Amino acid sequence: MSAQPSRPGVSAVAVGASAGGVEALIRLLSALPADWPAALLVVLHLPRDRPSLLVDLFAPRCALRVVEAIDKEPIVPGTAYIAPPDYHFLVEAGEAGEPPHAALSVDDFVQYSRPSIDVLFESAADVFGPRLAGVILTGANDDGAAGLRAVRRAGGVGLVQDPDEAHASAMPIASRDAGADFVLPLAGIVHWLQSQHEAVSP
Structure with a gap:
């Protein structure tokens, strides 16, 4: 694993978090500019039996547009899409010339x-x-490890929060052990994401 993460050309960043994830996501999302050149796709484990307040929490702190993912909504740069409670959040390819779009599913856990x-x-x-790019943050289970392997098999890059600084280390440890390109403190992950903006800026 390199200590000098750099990878231009990212069109989307998928982020997964669980226990302690609200605070980590606030730090990450608030650090990105409004013209950040990628889409951000976020799953944060939430109670299934009540509405999410994440958009209300994140949006005032962020230059990025922050929305709850809606079925069939186009996925475009400069927007953070948050998975709604009790729905799987997927990405589906668009028709020729059309952007990918969100899909929501109530398939099994x-x-x-x-x-x-x-x-x-x-x-x-x-x-x-x-x-x-796939980013795994703090969490207390193994969700995300298989997904990060899929990202890397497809040629993407996998980043994992340093388990030693995570609020809950189980999820970062599982994803690190499954294989990651970079294991970084949250500040390092933020710097890597910011570098994507710099890679395409004039």
Whole structure:
């Protein structure tokens, strides 16, 4: 694993988090500019029996547009799409000349979760291939490890929060052990994401 992460040309970044993820996501999302050149796709494990307040929490702190994912909504750069509670969030390819779009599913739980990080990462890897980055943040289960392997098999890059600084280390450890290109503190992941903006800026 290199200590000098750099990879231009990313069109989408899929992010998975669980326990402690709200605070980590606030730090990550708030650091990105409004004209960031990729889409951000987020699964945060939430209680299934009540509405999510994540958009209300994140949007005032972010230059990025922050929305809850809606079925068939186009996925475009400069927007963070948050998985709604109790739905798997997937990415589907668009028709010729059209952008990919979000898809929501009530299929069975994966890793005891719906939404599942694995489901998002695997579907996004199918659509974006080497133009995808997968990011695993703090969490207390194994969701995301299989998904990160799928991202890397498709030629994308996998980043994992350093388990030693994560609020809950189980998910970063599982994803690190499954194979990751970079294991970084959250500040390092933020720097890597910011570098995608710099890679395409004049």
